[in-house]
Amino acid sequence: FRTPLRNKSFASITTALSMSTVRVALCQLPVTDDTEKNHQTAATFIENAVEQGAELVVLPEIWNSPYATAAFPEYAQDIDKGPSRRLLQDLATKHKLWLVGGSIPERTADGKIYNTSLVFNPQGELVAKHRKVHLFDIDVPGGITFFESDTLSPGETVSYFSTPWGNMGLGICYDIRFAEYAMLLTQKHDCKVLLYPGAFNMTTGPAHWELLQRARAVDNQCFVLTASPARAVETTESKKPYPHYTAWGHSTAVSPWGEVIATTDESPGIVMADLDLEKVEDMRKSIPIRNQRRTDLYDLLQVKKE
Ligand SMILES: NC(=O)CC(=O)C(=O)O
Numbered sequence: 001f002r003t004p005l006r007n008k009s010f011a012s013i014t015t016a017l018s019m020s021t022v023r024v025a026l027c028q029l030p031v032t033d034d035t036e037k038n039h040q041t042a043a044t045f046i047e048n049a050v051e052q053g054a055e056l057v058v059l060p061e062i063w064n065s066p067y068a069t070a071a072f073p074e075y076a077q078d079i080d081k082g083p084s085r086r087l088l089q090d091l092a093t094k095h096k097l098w099l100v101g102g103s104i105p106e107r108t109a110d111g112k113i114y115n116t117s118l119v120f121n122p123q124g125e126l127v128a129k130h131r132k133v134h135l136f137d138i139d140v141p142g143g144i145t146f147f148e149s150d151t152l153s154p155g156e157t158v159s160y161f162s163t164p165w166g167n168m169g170l171g172i173c174y175d176i177r178f179a180e181y182a183m184l185l186t187q188k189h190d191c192k193v194l195l196y197p198g199a200f201n202m203t204t205g206p207a208h209w210e211l212l213q214r215a216r217a218v219d220n221q222c223f224v225l226t227a228s229p230a231r232a233v234e235t236t237e238s239k240k241p242y243p244h245y246t247a248w249g250h251s252t253a254v255s256p257w258g259e260v261i262a263t264t265d266e267s268p269g270i271v272m273a274d275l276d277l278e279k280v281e282d283m284r285k286s287i288p289i290r291n292q293r294r295t296d297l298y299d300l301l302q303v304k305k306e
Pocket residue numbers: 136172173174175177198199200201204205
């Protein structure tokens with residue numbers, strides 16, 4: 001695996017961590033069109049992350065299937081008993097780990113398909129299930145056109161879970177563009193970490209990926225973690241070729257101060273970071289914007305379109 005780049009905070013793995021500190025691993029998996037192979041890769045990366053002392057591991061958006069709207073119906077699984085869910089649950093239990101299982105295409109009994117993230121605690125219990133709330137429907141002339149809504153339905157919940165280090169909020173990729181979603185997680189549900197498995201692309205990635213993470217971190221005075229698939233995608237001859245989606249990569253951890261504390265490039269690898277959650281309270285105390293909002297002038301309102 002590659003050494004993480006610009007990784008300022010990752011101390012020696014032999015260092016004992018304080019109770020307020022959690023060691024996280026962001027797994028930038030090389031995703032193929034072979035689900036079984038993707039399972040093996042995920043298991044290997046998670047094992048490697050655990051060897052490096054990870055207590056919480058994050059997988060990327062759509063790590064068991066190609067990222068293509070036409071592929072989602074073919075690869076979608078029953079989220080309650082499908083093989084990808086079983087694998088995630090088994091790995092969380094085996095390694096006694098908090099596992100944010102990236103996202104996978106989910107098929108429901110009524111035939112709908114969602115882009116869904118599952119989170120398991122170290123006992124293997126499902127503690128959160130997030131269906132991507134904001135579907136990635138964009139048309140950038142000369143850049144990228146992508147309509148997740150061609151095959152996916154949107155989720156309806158604001159998702160978070162409780163850990164020994166504090167509450168953590170969960171969104172998927174395009175969800176990071178919506179400041180209100182992040183603010184609900186941090187203001188109403190007291191989240192100290194926001195997690196976004198994501199797969200930005202070669203048009204929006206260079207321009208917005210890091211910027212959005214730093215913006216959400218500073219707006220909300222919290223840690224922001226992202227995990228992307230690696231850029232290269234292998235296809236096997238037995239499978240239908242789906243339009244190739246080129247992921248930007250650059251899985252990243254950002255501090256409440258807005259600093260990139262660990263990141264990488266586009267290659268497969270694991271980004272390790274130690275998050276000291278006391279930094280969240282320090283930041284919220286020293287720049288107390290949470291108590292200074294002019295809610296008499298503005299609030300999280302539903303602004304109706306004309
Ligand atoms: N893939 C996404 O969901 C989002 C993305 O690439 C973007 O917002 O840009």
